[in-house]
Amino acid sequence: MFLLAAPSLGSGFVPAGVGRAAPFALGGVGVLLLAGIYVLTGVLSSAPDEGGDTEGQSPETPTPERRPRYASLGESFARRLDEVSWTDRRETTPAARRSLRDDLRAMARRVLADSDQWSRSEVESRLDTGSWTPDLDAAAFFTDDVVPELSVRQRLRSVWSPEPVFARRARHAIAALANRATDTPVTPDLREETTAGQSPSPPASVRAYWGPGAETARERRSSRADGVVVAALALGGLGILTLTPSLLLLTLFGVVVAGYARVATPPTDSVSVSRVLDVEAPAPGTEVTVTVSIENTGSETLADLRVIDGVPPGLRVTEGSPRFTTALRPGKRASFTYCVEAAPGRHAFEPMLVITRDVTGLQRREALAEPAPTTLTCQHPRRPAATEAHRRRTTRFPGVSRSNTAGAGVEFHSVREYRPGDPLSRVNWKQRAKTGEFTTIDFDESRLTRVVVAVDARRETYQTVGRDADTPLVRASIAAARDIAMACLDDQIPVGLLAVSPRSCWLAPHAGATHRDRIQTQLTENDAFSWTPPAADFDVERALGTLTRQTQTATQVVVVSPLIDEEIVQFIRLLDAHGYTVSVRSPFPTEEGVSLSAGEGYAVLMRRFRINSLRNAGIHVQTEGTLEPAGAEETS
Structure with missing residues (x-):
């Protein structure tokens, strides 16, 4: 810089050799360092705040063509296995291992005694010797120590396998026990979605993608512009170091692109949208065609317009796609169609997500477009009741x-x-x-006789069974509750409805055609029976108080539940203790011919124990579905 300001002072100085190349080398290294600093600051500034997105990020767009991912029934068992690690071998008493071993041994005693009619001493002997199963891993779970001695092969395997030997043996033990208790095959594997380290799925709905904010539009700048800046600086540094003019020209291009990204503004989102269904009240399983139209109401051409329709969580797209990409000049209109399969319930479509981007793709604007409210209502199909819903006391008069x-x-x-x-x-x-x-x-x-049908619709019932299953267990309970209510009304028996859920629903027992329609409407449209799980926890005392205030103990209560946790068993026992005549209908549907994972096998065994405990307490339990515990049939 000094020589540039006073060139006459350097007229007698002519650099040569290292002195001639040193300025270019220092300049190139400086530019490369600047690129590294830019990358570092970009990484630090892109760290998201709590609960928020950053400007440079472009999260995955929603996937409304599929239903939300519900929790798998085997996740609770998978979490217990995650608590077992290689490092807890150094603990004097590894609590997670000891607790899991004790629980599975108690489970094995009950299963082996019921399935093989072995005495208590014979069961203990076979567990200690490992002769109860041909599966060596399952047998070793009870014969070996909670911190087993590892062979050389197992130590080498631990280098690349994150799962400890103890956890693998636990999976095999559960599979061996479940295969003895049920006719459905159970494998020792876990579902991929229940294992630790799995990346979360993109949001399935527009509302879940947008978040709870009240804003209806927001702007995003693509992080690709930052990549262009880094590449330009790196190429410039290399061009200076190697004295390559072509690299310096590429640097100029990168600088122009980065500058455009800084000064450009996102395109407008002046669009008008509409949505039309060809059938608004279809029968279950009917294919419904959805037609979406978009019109550019602004004065600018939208070079890159993308629309994602807000498909309700309970509907599955069967043909076409709810996504659409086009370019629209001012005043022009475009439309697209797709088909959904009708499912029982009231399905309100969500707003559409409209994304407009400039020609470079570096600037984009997102907005929620609200067409006229669109609702698809599908009534539950009427199925003949297999057996009587309530515990009948024979008299000569109906009802x-x-x-x-x-x-x-x-x-x-x-x-x-x-x-x-x-x-x-x-x-x-x-x-x-x-x-x-x-x-x-x-x-x-x-x-x-008065009957109240209590439907278990807590958050815990929004779980699925089987690979690729997307229908939660609560849907089978809702369908069974409708069948019970309609059967009671056919027999002129007044029937009421209660949601065992933090989202309230209560209908006092009545009879007649008007009440029949009222029950169907509640099961179809009430938020307590929606396809979205409740966020709040269930309060047992509150639900019990609602029932005791509204009914007398002479009322019979039919609880419809898959019985997948202890909380609902506590609720049933409290009803019995208050003097109500309680019976339980427990639907548990699965896909025929599909094997269950080890986690699902664990849940099936625990459900079997709950059914037996209720029956031992004198409470009538009727099971239904393709998956039932062996010997679970009961006559009454």
């Missing part, structure tokens, strides 16, 4: 049950002393003629 209360009736109950005001028709005149005493005859008082 009437025998009560323990004495009063007016037709069947003899008892004889008591006469009380002033007793009807003369119930005075025992024969007794009066013989002994001279006045007595009154009481009969069994007939009362109308």
